[in-house]
Amino acid sequence: MSVNDHEPRTRLQAQIRLILEQLEGAAAWPPDWAELNYVDYLYREGHFLVRDADVERVQRILSSELVDHESNLRGVSLLRLPDEEERNIEEVCTAVDQALGEGVVTPDHIFYICATGSCPATEPEEVPAGSPPDPGVSTERCDGHGVLVSVLDSGLLAGASTQHTWMAGVTGQLEDPFEGTPYIQPYAGHGTFVAGVVRAMAPRADIQVSRTFELRSGKFESSLVKDVSDALKAGADIISLDFGTNTRKDIASLGLDVVGEQMRNYPGVALVAAAGNDSSRRPFWPAAFPWAVGVGALSANWRSRAYFSNYGPWVDVFAPGEGLVNAYATGQYMCTEPPNVGQVRTFDGMCRWSGTSFSTPVVSGLIAARMSETGETGTQAAAALLAQAQTQAMPGVGPVIFPGQACRDRHDHRHRDHCHGDSHHCRCCCR
Numbered sequence: 001m002s003v004n005d006h007e008p009r010t011r012l013q014a015q016i017r018l019i020l021e022q023l024e025g026a027a028a029w030p031p032d033w034a035e036l037n038y039v040d041y042l043y044r045e046g047h048f049l050v051r052d053a054d055v056e057r058v059q060r061i062l063s064s065e066l067v068d069h070e071s072n073l074r075g076v077s078l079l080r081l082p083d084e085e086e087r088n089i090e091e092v093c094t095a096v097d098q099a100l101g102e103g104v105v106t107p108d109h110i111f112y113i114c115a116t117g118s119c120p121a122t123e124p125e126e127v128p129a130g131s132p133p134d135p136g137v138s139t140e141r142c143d144g145h146g147v148l149v150s151v152l153d154s155g156l157l158a159g160a161s162t163q164h165t166w167m168a169g170v171t172g173q174l175e176d177p178f179e180g181t182p183y184i185q186p187y188a189g190h191g192t193f194v195a196g197v198v199r200a201m202a203p204r205a206d207i208q209v210s211r212t213f214e215l216r217s218g219k220f221e222s223s224l225v226k227d228v229s230d231a232l233k234a235g236a237d238i239i240s241l242d243f244g245t246n247t248r249k250d251i252a253s254l255g256l257d258v259v260g261e262q263m264r265n266y267p268g269v270a271l272v273a274a275a276g277n278d279s280s281r282r283p284f285w286p287a288a289f290p291w292a293v294g295v296g297a298l299s300a301n302w303r304s305r306a307y308f309s310n311y312g313p314w315v316d317v318f319a320p321g322e323g324l325v326n327a328y329a330t331g332q333y334m335c336t337e338p339p340n341v342g343q344v345r346t347f348d349g350m351c352r353w354s355g356t357s358f359s360t361p362v363v364s365g366l367i368a369a370r371m372s373e374t375g376e377t378g379t380q381a382a383a384a385l386l387a388q389a390q391t392q393a394m395p396g397v398g399p400v401i402f403p404g405q406a407c408r409d410r411h412d413h414r415h416r417d418h419c420h421g422d423s424h425h426c427r428c429c430c431r
Contacts, residue, residue: 014337043107075258078222106254112218113243124351134325135403137166142373142407144202150236153191155211172209177329184333194361196326201365225255237378240364241273242357253285268377272364274356281312288314297321297359317389321359369406
């Protein structure tokens with residue numbers, strides 16, 4: 001039985017089907033994932049990654065050819081199995097594991113802003129026309145001026161920077177939310193929503209939104225690494241990554257590991273990444289790398305971990321991520337995920353959305369806000385905010401950070417002192 005034979009029974013099936021249908025060569029492991037309703041990892045059929053230095057010794061064990069691929073990133077190579085190779089990706093990787101050690105060869109994993117990990121935990125929800133952002137736009141003096149935040153996502157909706165005052169000046173590669181259909185497509189507007197959250201935290205930060213995911217279903221690791229590398233070369237102070245993946249045997253993503261090594265040449269750049277929405281302790285990459293700031297999500301009342309958020313010692317900080325309101329597309333959206341399949345929702349440029357995809361830009365924006373006041377680099381500002389988050393860790397959650405906690409003169413006071421009993425603006429203390 002294939003998940004494509006009928007309406008999906010679960011959100012997982014709906015999201016994985018989107019990837020498998022849109023991304024040529026995409027596959028899920030194990031092969032019977034639909035029956036099991038479980039996916040270990042997603043990958044590109046017939047391909048695998050290897051470090052440049054290991055290509056020759058891998059090819060002595062495994063018949064394969066070097067692929068000229070678009071990343072062209074020194075340090076990592078893409079190899080392709082011959083058409084007559086009958087072994088599946090697990091058998092191929094296991095053979096090399098036994099001969100050369102685990103991690104020498106890894107699948108060409110699929111990273112995604114939809115599906116089981118870094119996607120929104122919900123489909124976009126309607127809000128009344130004219131609704132303001134939530135969390136609201138900061139009025140603090142530390143406003144992010146002079147800081148460049150690179151958002152690697154679905155692109156920017158045309159007109160968003162003029163329709164919404166807090167989005168003024170945001171630039172990026174444009175996306176068409178309809179793609180020739182009557183309805184807003186799944187996960188369209190994701191990059192715009194994320195940029196809006198960053199701007200709410202840091203109203204004067206420079207934000208560049210890349211259309212990293214031309215197919216919103218996902219992107220192969222071998223191609224994605226170039227986008228992160230290009231953001232580094234373009235001079236970003238902060239790179240906000242609202243995507244990720246689980247990997248075979250939870251071995252660190254080889255391609256992003258090479259990017260991490262490249263980041264040593266850019267020591268001031270902070271890379272902030274979503275922890276994923278599987279409600280799991282399992283490492284989610286790149287958030288789980290020690291050089292990344294991995295961000296989990298708090299619930300709507302800001303006093304507990306969101307039900308969907310991943311967690312564990314590899315998650316560095318938790319920030320608001322459930323029920324956020326910000327910029328979105330205008331038009332009608334037809335739900336594709338159970339239990340709301342076929343439901344039509346109408347939007348007027350704003351929506352409510354949940355996921356670690358959105359707690360991540362909260363943290364990215366707070367880092368930018370602090371940088372503009374202190375003169376610190378991205379990594380220095382991130383370290384300072386993480387140290388503050390440790391001092392206000394919540395039992396059962398971990399280190400937490402909230403909107404309005406970037407300015408230095410607020411670090412020596414309890415956040416409660418500044419809310420003046422206003423529960424709308426300070427859910428962490430006053431609710």
